[in-house]
Amino acid sequence: MLLIHCPYCEEDRSELEFRWAGEAHVVRPENIAAISDEEFAEFFFLRNNEKGLTYERWRHIHGCGRFFNAARDTVSDRFLMTYKAGLPKQPLPVAEKFAAIAEEKSVETWEQTEGDAR
Amino acid sequence: MRKYSVFAIAREAMRAHKGWEAQWTSPEPRSSYDVIIVGAGGHGLGAAYYLAKEHGITNIAVIEKGWLGGGNTGRNTTIIRSNYLYEESMDIYEHSLKLWEGLSQDLNYNVMYSPRGVMMLSHNIHDQQSFKRHINANRLYGIDNEWMTPEQAKAFVPVLDISKTARYPINGAALQRRGGTARHDAVAWGFARAAADRGVHIIQNCEVTGIRRGTGGEVQGVETSKGFIGAKKIGVSAAGHSSVVMEMAGVRVPLASNPLQALVSEPMKPIFPCVVMSNTVHAYISQSDKGELVIGAGTDQYNSYSQTGGLQIITHTLDAICELFPMFRRVKMMRQWGGITDNTPDRSPIQGVTPVPGLFVNCGWGTGGFKATPGSANLFAHLIAKGEPHKLAAGLTLDRFRTGRLIDEAAAAAVAH
Ligand SMILES: Cc1cc2nc3c(=O)[nH]c(=O)nc-3n(C[C@H](O)[C@H](O)[C@H](O)COP(=O)(O)OP(=O)(O)OC[C@H]3O[C@@H](n4cnc5c(N)ncnc54)[C@H](O)[C@@H]3O)c2cc1C
Ligand SMILES: [Zn+2]
Numbered sequence: 001m002l003l004i005h006c007p008y009c010e011e012d013r014s015e016l017e018f019r020w021a022g023e024a025h026v027v028r029p030e031n032i033a034a035i036s037d038e039e040f041a042e043f044f045f046l047r048n049n050e051k052g053l054t055y056e057r058w059r060h061i062h063g064c065g066r067f068f069n070a071a072r073d074t075v076s077d078r079f080l081m082t083y084k085a086g087l088p089k090q091p092l093p094v095a096e097k098f099a100a101i102a103e104e105k106s107v108e109t110w111e112q113t114e115g116d117a118r
Numbered sequence: 119m120r121k122y123s124v125f126a127i128a129r130e131a132m133r134a135h136k137g138w139e140a141q142w143t144s145p146e147p148r149s150s151y152d153v154i155i156v157g158a159g160g161h162g163l164g165a166a167y168y169l170a171k172e173h174g175i176t177n178i179a180v181i182e183k184g185w186l187g188g189g190n191t192g193r194n195t196t197i198i199r200s201n202y203l204y205e206e207s208m209d210i211y212e213h214s215l216k217l218w219e220g221l222s223q224d225l226n227y228n229v230m231y232s233p234r235g236v237m238m239l240s241h242n243i244h245d246q247q248s249f250k251r252h253i254n255a256n257r258l259y260g261i262d263n264e265w266m267t268p269e270q271a272k273a274f275v276p277v278l279d280i281s282k283t284a285r286y287p288i289n290g291a292a293l294q295r296r297g298g299t300a301r302h303d304a305v306a307w308g309f310a311r312a313a314a315d316r317g318v319h320i321i322q323n324c325e326v327t328g329i330r331r332g333t334g335g336e337v338q339g340v341e342t343s344k345g346f347i348g349a350k351k352i353g354v355s356a357a358g359h360s361s362v363v364m365e366m367a368g369v370r371v372p373l374a375s376n377p378l379q380a381l382v383s384e385p386m387k388p389i390f391p392c393v394v395m396s397n398t399v400h401a402y403i404s405q406s407d408k409g410e411l412v413i414g415a416g417t418d419q420y421n422s423y424s425q426t427g428g429l430q431i432i433t434h435t436l437d438a439i440c441e442l443f444p445m446f447r448r449v450k451m452m453r454q455w456g457g458i459t460d461n462t463p464d465r466s467p468i469q470g471v472t473p474v475p476g477l478f479v480n481c482g483w484g485t486g487g488f489k490a491t492p493g494s495a496n497l498f499a500h501l502i503a504k505g506e507p508h509k510l511a512a513g514l515t516l517d518r519f520r521t522g523r524l525i526d527e528a529a530a531a532a533v534a535h
Contacts, residue, residue: 001428002420016430020419041520045372045463049361051423074375077424 006060007068007082013060021057023047024069025089050074055089058082119315122226141307142314147321150348151179153502154340156326156363157356158182159191160302161480161487163309163320164495165353165502167225170316172496173503178318179349181342183325187306190357191488193457195380195402195414197393198489199236199297201256201263206513206525207466208259213510214493215296221492227308229300230407235392236297237271239442240290245398249292256294266291275394277443285441286399299393299404299412305491329367329477336475337367353478353502358423358458360481367474371481372519373460376417377427378485381454383446385409394442401438411449413439417459417485427456459484463519465528469498470507470515478502479516 002015029035029043048054054074059067071080071092083090120126120139130137153169155162158180169175180186198218200211217224218231240246249265256263268280271291280288310320321344328341329352339348356363361373390405402414415435418427432454440447462468462482467490469480480498483490493510500508507515518524 001430015428037520037522041372042370045519046370047372047374049373049375049421051359051362051375054421056420072420074422075424077420077422077426 002077002079004058004070004079005082006063006066007084008064008066009060013063017060017062019059019061021059021067024055024057053080053092057085119311122228141311142320144322145319147179147181147319147324147342147344147347150339151319152177152349153351153353154178154347154349155180155353155355156340157189157354157359158186158306158310158320158322159189159355159357160187160305160309160491161191161357161483161495161498162353162355163187163306163313164491165355165480165498166318166320167309167313167316168496168499169503170313170318173499175503176317178313179347180313180318180320181324181326181340181347182320182322183343185322186310186320187303190457190459191306191491192303193380193455194302194488195404195412196299196302196488197236197297197395197402197404197414197486198231198300199294199393200261200489201236201252201292201294201297202527203252203255204466204525204527205259207527208256208261209510210467210493210497210514211490212259212261212493213497214490217492217496218300218489219296221300221305221308225308225312227304227311229304229308231298231300232407233296233298234404235274235293235295237266237274237392237394238292239271239288239394239396239398240292241286241288241396241398243289246290249290253292261294262296263292263294266293275390275392277389277445278394279442279444286396286438297393299406300488301407302488305488309495326363326366329363331367331474334475337477349476351476351478351502353480353498355480355498357481357483357487358460360460360479364472364479364481367472367477369472369474369477369479371468371479371516372463373482374421375423375458375460376420377422377424377456378417378459379415379427379432379454379456381413381415381432381451382406383411383413383449384452386411386449396438396442399438399442401435401442403439403443410452411446413451417461423458425456425458461485464524464526466525467494467514468516469494469501469511470517471501471505472516 067085070082166178166180200215253263272280325343326340330338332338337352358375393404395402415432461484468482497508497511
């Protein structure tokens with residue numbers, strides 16, 4: 001289970017209190033009736049599904065109830081930071097970048113162990 | 119390839135089993151192939167087998183970053199059924215079920231397909247209406263599925279608690295008798311052996327890291343950890359990593375990769391005669407031939423490639439199992455693991471052509487593609503050989519997310535699978 005830092009409550013709380021809410025910073029087109037089917041499919045269905053650093057939204061549904069953004073590594077599931085909704089995509093703090101690289105080496109996922117164990 | 123038979127066992131028994139040959143070879147890759155398939159799961163290996171068997175294409179490599187069958191094929195709870203709601207789904211899952219019925223003979227490999235019946239529990243009036251709608255749709259389409267009263271369900275699965283005071287009371291069930299289970303590893307191994315026998319190269323421990331394209335945008339081959347390997351056609355069948363591989367060719371697919379977990383108990387004497395699924399309280403259970411209870415849990419809510427999952431997810435499933443089958447409360451769980459499933463917005467698979475000439479995709483089987491292995495592989499082979507989909511898979515196109523012609527199994531069934 002994940003431990004998630006809500007930037008509004010300013011506390012680390014268990015994942016049970018949160019609902020994942022999809023990729024962050026997806027902007028709804030302003031002229032939605034005018035866009036092509038391709039553009040609509042892109043906006044509505046296509047997500048990055050990154051392996052590695054991802055920006056996503058969470059909602060503290062059993063807490064303050066508010067949406068916020070997070071940066072997480074989808075290989076180790078480690079949160080690199082969380083920040084308030086409405087802020088633009090935040091760059092990773094430098095320390096987190098190094099931690100993320102170190103983490104990638106130390107966390108025992110299949111990708112790191114069996115996957116490479118020739 | 120030397121055939122497996124009762125005589126082969128007798129012969130080997132007499133010479134201390136020294137004469138068994140390796141089931142497949144591990145060749146060095148050629149510089150190019152007619153077809154490259156990315157991912158040696160059941161779907162990819164099966165596609166190679168059917169390309170060789172039914173379409174006469176044998177200059178094929180199946181490229182696998184780990185070991186064959188080490189992805190979701192070797193991690194799933196092996197539930198097989200075809201009682202889906204929509205025609206597009208019924209077409210492909212029923213095609214698959216028919217192939218399961220003859221697969222051991224066809225491959226000369228015991229895949230232990232066991233049509234022991236798949237029972238889905240109904241807990242409320244909504245379930246009942248939805249299941250009966252499924253049953254009617256299935257029967258009109260020639261697929262078996264029948265309604266059972268709680269008493270009939272209990273007669274079929276004696277350990278089921280149908281009392282009115284149960285925490286999750288049952289008001290009936292749907293049973294597909296031809297549904298059941300198969301031995302997951304044997305499916306990968308059987309397809310691998312039969313494909314290798316027809317000349318297919320299975321290249322393990324070789325990760326595809328790029329897709330090279332020519333001036334017309336067409337595929338030319340793949341970059342791998344063992345160097346560049348050329349190919350006129352590439353079929354991607356990489357389950358949880360499909361969007362990562364497709365991205366290498368600049369094609370975006372609507373997939374979310376989520377961990378899904380399963381667990382098995384200590385082995386016991388035969389106690390559980392079929393497969394029971396409860397979508398409403400989220401429990402999936404059967405007993406393997408080794409005697410272990412095989413239990414499927416749910417997906418984590420977030421995207422991840424960790425191949426692990428949250429403990430609260432399996433706790434939730436075991437809670438439901440203990441309520442439905444009170445006598446399993448004292449059973450010990452032995453192992454737990456996760457796989458990365460590739461889920462589409464409408465929870466139906468994608469199989470079809472892509473905007474890139476020569477590139478074909480088979481993905482989005484999510485939490486329910488083991489049952490489809492032979493059928494999907496068979497139709498994927500057709501797609502790669504002919505360049506256009508077989509009519510049984512014609513609705514599964516990538517393009518449906520543009521046209522809006524979705525196959526909304528998730529909403530209709532309210533289940534993961
Ligand atoms: C816990 C769990 C329970 C399940 N239960 C059921 C069930 O009861 N019934 C059912 O029908 N389905 C079930 N499923 C779903 C089912 O397992 C899958 O849909 C199905 O097995 C997918 O088969 P596949 O051959 O496409 O994928 P896989 O077997 O995952 O094969 C894909 C392969 O691609 C390889 N690959 C990925 N990226 C690369 C790369 N870059 N280069 C080279 N190779 C690569 C992977 O290593 C992998 O071996 C379950 C899944 C899980 C995880
Ligand atoms: Zn909060």
